Amino acid sequence: xxxxxxxxxxxxxxxxxxxxxxxxxxxxxxxxxxxxxxxxxxxxxxxxxxxxxxxxxxxxxxxxxxxxxxxxxxxxxxxxxxxxxxxxxxxxxxxxxxxxxxxxxxxxxxxxxxxxxxxxxxxxxxxxxxxxxxxxxxxxxxxxxxxxxxxxxxxxxxxxxxxxxxxxxxxxxxxxxxxxxxxxxxxxxxxxxxxxxxxxxxxxxxxxxxxxxxxxxxxxxxxxxxxxxxxxxxxxxxxxxxxxxxxxxxxxxxxxxxxxxxxxxxxxxxxxxxxxxxxxxxxxxxxxxxxxxxxxxxxxxxxxxxxxxxxxxxxxxxxxxxxxxxxxxxxxxxxxxxxxxxxxxxxxxxxxxxxxxxxxxxxxxxxx
Amino acid sequence: xxxxxxxxxxxxxxxxxxxxxxxxxxxxxxxxxxxxxxxxxxxxxxxxxxxxxxxxxxxxxxxxxxxxxxxxxxxxxxxxxxxxxxxxxxxxxxxxxxxxxxxxxxxxxxxxxxxxxxxxxxxxxxxxxxxxxxxxxxxxxxxxxxxxxxxxxxxxxxxxxxxxxxxxxxxxxxxxxxxxxxxxxxxxxxxxxxxxxxxxxxxxxxxxxxxxxxxxxxxxxxxxxxxxxxxxxxxxxxxxxxxxxxxxxxxxxxxxxxxxxxxxxxxxxxxxxxxxxxxxxxxxxxxxxxxxxxxxxxxxxxxxxxxxxxxxxxxxxxxxxxxxxxxxxxxxxxxxxxxxxxxxxxxxxxxxxxxxxxxxxxxxxxxx
Numbered sequence: 001x002x003x004x005x006x007x008x009x010x011x012x013x014x015x016x017x018x019x020x021x022x023x024x025x026x027x028x029x030x031x032x033x034x035x036x037x038x039x040x041x042x043x044x045x046x047x048x049x050x051x052x053x054x055x056x057x058x059x060x061x062x063x064x065x066x067x068x069x070x071x072x073x074x075x076x077x078x079x080x081x082x083x084x085x086x087x088x089x090x091x092x093x094x095x096x097x098x099x100x101x102x103x104x105x106x107x108x109x110x111x112x113x114x115x116x117x118x119x120x121x122x123x124x125x126x127x128x129x130x131x132x133x134x135x136x137x138x139x140x141x142x143x144x145x146x147x148x149x150x151x152x153x154x155x156x157x158x159x160x161x162x163x164x165x166x167x168x169x170x171x172x173x174x175x176x177x178x179x180x181x182x183x184x185x186x187x188x189x190x191x192x193x194x195x196x197x198x199x200x201x202x203x204x205x206x207x208x209x210x211x212x213x214x215x216x217x218x219x220x221x222x223x224x225x226x227x228x229x230x231x232x233x234x235x236x237x238x239x240x241x242x243x244x245x246x247x248x249x250x251x252x253x254x255x256x257x258x259x260x261x262x263x264x265x266x267x268x269x270x271x272x273x274x275x276x277x278x279x280x281x282x283x284x285x286x287x288x289x290x291x292x293x294x295x296x297x298x299x300x301x302x303x304x305x306x307x308x309x310x311x312x313x314x315x316x317x318x319x320x321x322x323x324x325x326x327x328x329x330x331x332x333x334x335x336x337x338x339x340x341x342x343x344x345x346x347x348x349x350x351x352x353x354x355x356x357x358x359x360x361x362x363x364x365x366x367x368x
Numbered sequence: 369x370x371x372x373x374x375x376x377x378x379x380x381x382x383x384x385x386x387x388x389x390x391x392x393x394x395x396x397x398x399x400x401x402x403x404x405x406x407x408x409x410x411x412x413x414x415x416x417x418x419x420x421x422x423x424x425x426x427x428x429x430x431x432x433x434x435x436x437x438x439x440x441x442x443x444x445x446x447x448x449x450x451x452x453x454x455x456x457x458x459x460x461x462x463x464x465x466x467x468x469x470x471x472x473x474x475x476x477x478x479x480x481x482x483x484x485x486x487x488x489x490x491x492x493x494x495x496x497x498x499x500x501x502x503x504x505x506x507x508x509x510x511x512x513x514x515x516x517x518x519x520x521x522x523x524x525x526x527x528x529x530x531x532x533x534x535x536x537x538x539x540x541x542x543x544x545x546x547x548x549x550x551x552x553x554x555x556x557x558x559x560x561x562x563x564x565x566x567x568x569x570x571x572x573x574x575x576x577x578x579x580x581x582x583x584x585x586x587x588x589x590x591x592x593x594x595x596x597x598x599x600x601x602x603x604x605x606x607x608x609x610x611x612x613x614x615x616x617x618x619x620x621x622x623x624x625x626x627x628x629x630x631x632x633x634x635x636x637x638x639x640x641x642x643x644x645x646x647x648x649x650x651x652x653x654x655x656x657x658x659x660x661x662x663x664x665x666x667x668x669x670x671x672x673x674x675x676x677x678x679x680x681x682x683x684x685x686x687x688x689x690x691x692x693x694x695x696x697x698x699x700x701x702x703x704x705x706x707x708x709x710x711x712x713x714x715x716x717x718x719x720x721x722x723x724x725x726x727x728x729x730x731x732x733x734x735x736x
Contacts, residue, residue: 037689038682039686039691039693041691041693042692042693042696044696066685066689067660067681067684071660071661074661075661075663075679075682076663081679081685083677083678083682293439293443295443305412309451311443313439313449314406314443314449314450317406317434317449318407320434320435324410325407325410328410328692
């Protein structure tokens with residue numbers, strides 16, 4: 001098995017474990033910054049590492065369209081291309097076809113879509129999704145899934161879910177590189193019976209780990225926790241369990257409590273570029289004029305490069321002037337916040353203090 | 369005197385010297401990266417330093433309009449605000465009023481102009497130019513000048529030049545902070561007699577150094593060298609001599625040969641953001657499709673972070689995808705090229721090899 005559980009919270013399902021990958025081990029619960037186009041926007045791999053990142057996510061859909069997986073393969077693979085020598089997880093492209101493509105049609109054979117860049121027509125099959133990810137050399141590949149809109153009828157959800165199972169088997173059949181891992185993506189829409197059925201269908205196949213997909217598509221937050229709550233116990237503890245596209249710091253803490261090991265989200269990086277900064281006491285919208293003369297750091301308790309060297313007044317100035325350094329300094333702060341949070345979560349679980357940590361975290365975030 | 373000449377080329381006017389400023393000494397010939405809005409676009413002060421920068425230029429005009437010099441003063445001055453603790457030179461705003469403002473009218477009292485940001489009306493007087501620069505805490509302040517368009521009639525040039533002399537005196541009179549240096553800006557348009565007259569007029573005043581202004585306004589390149597050639601010898605060797613807004617690597621080498629000590633130019637940073645990269649063998653336009661599969665660094669001989677870690681193919685991908693990291697990695701490379709060049713120039717002068725260095729530099733840049 002590629003996953004080893006090391007500590008378990010005695011009051012929740014939270015756990016600390018380790019995933020073994022081609023580029024080394026990853027301690028969980030882990031947050032994966034999103035490096036869509038072979039770069040986590042504005043920062044270098046060296047900074048990513050210094051911020052505590054040990055695995056990143058990159059996007060099959062984007063890299064297939066530009067610069068093309070063949071070019072990256074010729075350059076020695078994605079790790080070499082982007083100069084990141086720790087693990088990389090790539091999603092399969094299923095979600096981006098759903099959310100980005102200017103046209104899409106789901107067929108038995110694969111997803112036909114038009115590129116959001118130049119309108120060119122493509123067909124993403126399970127076999128191609130694996131071919132691309134093997135060319136990139138992803139440590140953890142994801143099987144191709146069909147994302148279900150919210151809301152969707154039960155019939156619609158069932159059809160898409162059944163197709164995802166057939167594609168999952170084809171992904172496993174297409175896989176050639178044994179040293180790379182492949183995770184299955186559980187769909188089922190917002191229907192409990194379908195979610196449970198699909199989980200069991202995928203568990204019958206030979207995946208290295210399991211992800212809950214088709215979430216963060218506009219459904220109410222309670223539905224997310226509900227689905228995680230009833231799905232997670234079905235998956236045996238020897239598998240790493242990943243909730244795709246989640247989420248806020250609070251979402252992550254709740255999902256960790258429910259037994260989730262892996263997370264990715266554009267929130268820390270995208271919000272940074274929009275001037276929304278995470279702190280231990282809530283968040284700050286840096287363009288607010290109240291910060292124009294504020295010589296304090298973003299967060300007094302933060303030890304990131306940005307907080308150690310710059311005032312809110314300076315960060316506001318950079319943001320108002322649309323300076324490139326604004327996006328970078330904000331990204332450093334937000335990723336530091338997320339990775340520090342993950343470190344605190346792991347530490348709390350190891351020391352049987354997770355419940356106390358959670359309470360303290362919420363108290364600070366809501367009160368100040 | 370604030371300037372000490374340390375080495376002199378025995379075949380040209382090139383020299384190595386040192387300027388003493390409030391934030392320490394600066395070895396010349398020196399190139400000052402441009403940090404218009406209190407940041408050299410996309411990179412941190414730490415990187416600037418590692419790239420060999422020991423003084424930067426910032427813009428009075430921009431900082432006066434946004435965030436406002438009072439705010440920067442309250443934040444402890446520009447050094448503190450932007451976290452750069454080595455010397456800063458600020459220009460007076462005269463050139464930006466000329467090149468950026470949506471409306472401008474030169475009066476005896478000052479330059480009336482409309483902000484390029486919000487159209488608001490302002491009057492930049494010599495007294496205000498000094499007030500702003502003292503609030504910023506510039507190590508080297510520049511006197512307010514009136515930039516002369518090219519072409520301009522002799523009468524027009526003479527009027528503007530005479531006004532610049534009167535403003536120069538008013539700048540000296542307005543100066544309160546003795547620990548900051550103030551340089552005069554020589555105008556005179558493209559008229560030799562006016563340039564010489566103005567140089568002598570400003571030499572009669574009590575400036576710490578002299579700059580040649582009103583260049584790089586569209587005149588032919590030979591005119592630049594001609595003006596530097598006949599103006600420079602009039603300025604006594606105990607003054608640092610600065611040509612504003614110059615230039616290409618070749619321009620810098622020629623001006624160093626003519627006895628110039630200080631340079632600033634947006635070229636390495638702006639061109640980086642446009643994908644034009646300097647190398648020892650000419651330049652590279654990174655978006656060119658010929659680089660799409662090129663796994664070599666930008667320049668085999670370059671030791672910058674970008675060249676040590678990334679291929680042309682990756683840099684092209686980032687640039688085509690408009691990724692923020694593209695601007696940063698390109699800026700690092702171009703500034704490294706400029707600062708390495710300045711280091712080589714100083715080394716060559718010290719070792720009496722400047723002529724040989726020049727020959728070798730041109731041979732490489734033109735041949736390969």
